Amino acid sequence: MTEVDTRELRYFIAVAEELHFGRAADRLGIAQPPLSRAIRRLEHRVGARLFDRTGRGVRLTAAGEVLLAEGRAALDAVSAAVRRARRAGRPRRSLTLVMKPGGDAGLLPAILAAYAARPGAAAVDLVFSQSERAAMLRDGRADVGLLHHPQNDLTGLDTEPLRTERRVAALAEGHPLAARATLSLADLAGEPMAQWPEAAERGNGPRVEEAGQMWQLVVLGRAVALVTESAAERPYRGVVYRPVTDAAPATLVLAWPAESRSRDVAEFTAAARAALAPALTGQT
Incomplete structure (x- = not known):
């Protein structure tokens, strides 16, 4: 099988994400006919149909779904390699x-x-x-x-583990739960838990992008947060910390x-x- 180049992958991913050849062509800054030809060449190279074409548009086949996931990862790996090589070549x-x-x-x-x-x-x-x-x-x-x-x-x-810490709940001083010495996850159920974009855990509270925003929301009673013990060592005015006995530790x-x-x-x-x-x- 002939090797697939990165340009073809970019073309394919654009069509796969737009599910429309015209919109994908506009996004790529090329005309639609060469894009269609490139996709047909790619399907020939792969040896499988990547899209089902209908009068209403296009949809990914099972082979297309696999190539979309793997193709994204491949392009990310190429970009990462170029960035690392560029940095390595600096004086x-x-x-x-x-x-x-x-x-x-x-x-x-x-x-x-x-x-x-x-x-x-x-x-x-x-x-x-x-x-x-x-x-x-x-x-x-x-x-x-x-x-x-x-x-x-x-x-x-x-990864190399460095330190494992228990986690504590950060609450506004006037929060009803602040009167307790310790808390459980059940106590926090339904509370507006601050959500970080990267976190694998998902709460039902406001999305936060930086720590100052999170602390302000906690002070105002708009959110609670689970933080590490070391974070609790840096006091924030209007915030109290209570151990959460059954929260998973953070390493x-x-x-x-x-x-x-x-x-x-x-x-x-x-x-x-x-x-x-x-x-x-x-x-x-």
Whole structure:
């Protein structure tokens, strides 16, 4: 079978998402006839029909559904490879670490110091994101990141556990539940739980994009939030914290792309492991 090129995949994905050749052609900035010919060539290369064409439009076949999922992943992998190669070719060697503000449980200074002490350590550039950390690792915008398990989707990533913490509920001072010493998940059922875009958990409360927004909503009684114990160590005026006895703990992990062959990533991971070894050994 002849190999499929990335241009054909982009054309196919546009049609698959629009389910209309005319709209897909407009989106791609090309005429419809060459787009139709490209899709027919692609179907010939694949050896299967990708679309059912009807008078009302088009719909994906079973083969098309598979190619859409795999094709997206393939294009993402190509884009990630180009980004990583571009960074590797720069005169200044650097490692990009993505995290959310305050999301290191106080561990990052020791990790950075341990890595900097290694011969040939690259410069570490910090970038911050509340909602795209895993995506940035997958698409090559970042090399390593700090995420939480099982709260974040770690598909396609390798991880090194750093610290496991219990979680507490953040409530407005005047919230009825604030009078209790401890809470359960059943106590929080029906409460407007703040939702992060990246989180695998889904609440029924407002969607939040950054921490300041979440804290303000909690203070106003518009949301409650489950946060780690280390987050609760940073008081916020008008917010109280109560342990949630049956909430799944959160494990802070160092994450990187599973296919990474970067020596700098391997060295950074080893430095993190060495720096935190005493604390990790003492964890229960």
